[in-house]
Amino acid sequence: MRIQWSGDVAQEMLGKLQVANRGMQECLRRAAAARQQMAGADPDGQNRAMQAATERFERCSGRLQLLATQLEDFQRALRRADDLFAEAEAQAIHLAEQIEPPPSPPERQGAAPVRWGIEALGFITERHSGAPPLPEWLEALLR
Numbered sequence: 001m002r003i004q005w006s007g008d009v010a011q012e013m014l015g016k017l018q019v020a021n022r023g024m025q026e027c028l029r030r031a032a033a034a035r036q037q038m039a040g041a042d043p044d045g046q047n048r049a050m051q052a053a054t055e056r057f058e059r060c061s062g063r064l065q066l067l068a069t070q071l072e073d074f075q076r077a078l079r080r081a082d083d084l085f086a087e088a089e090a091q092a093i094h095l096a097e098q099i100e101p102p103p104s105p106p107e108r109q110g111a112a113p114v115r116w117g118i119e120a121l122g123f124i125t126e127r128h129s130g131a132p133p134l135p136e137w138l139e140a141l142l143r
Contacts, residue, residue: 010082017075024068031061 038057042050 007082007086010078014075014078014082017071017078021068021071021075024064024071027064028061028068031057031064035061 034057038050038054041047042054045051
């Protein structure tokens with residue numbers, strides 16, 4: 001599985017989430033103001049229609065608050081994922097810099113050139129992690 005990550009896209013998404021969060025906070029402020037007006041409209045609590053409307057309003061407000069919390073959780077998760085991918089990228093670059101490329105094999109007519117890239121890190125880490133030995137032909141390429 002190959003994961004592609006773009007810090008620019010993550011930042012753009014965070015910006016959109018911040019806009020959504022500001023809108024959500026405004027909705028919560030308006031809900032609090034409406035709650036006060038509803039409480040003032042039926043001070044003795046005897047109006048059944050108003051009680052039913054208040055109960056529905058409170059359920060909606062609860063869902064709105066839950067959505068606001070989930071939005072904040074998603075923002076934190078996205079920031080953390082962006083940080084982790086940046087850290088993984090930095091570690092991969094550092095590892096690639098530590099590995100010296102093997103000497104190029106003799107050129108053969110018609111053979112595709114051997115490329116040394118990040119994909120080779122998997123083989124090298126397997127070699128040093130006590131994994132089963134590599135096939136001889138692959139060992140020869142890596143030398």
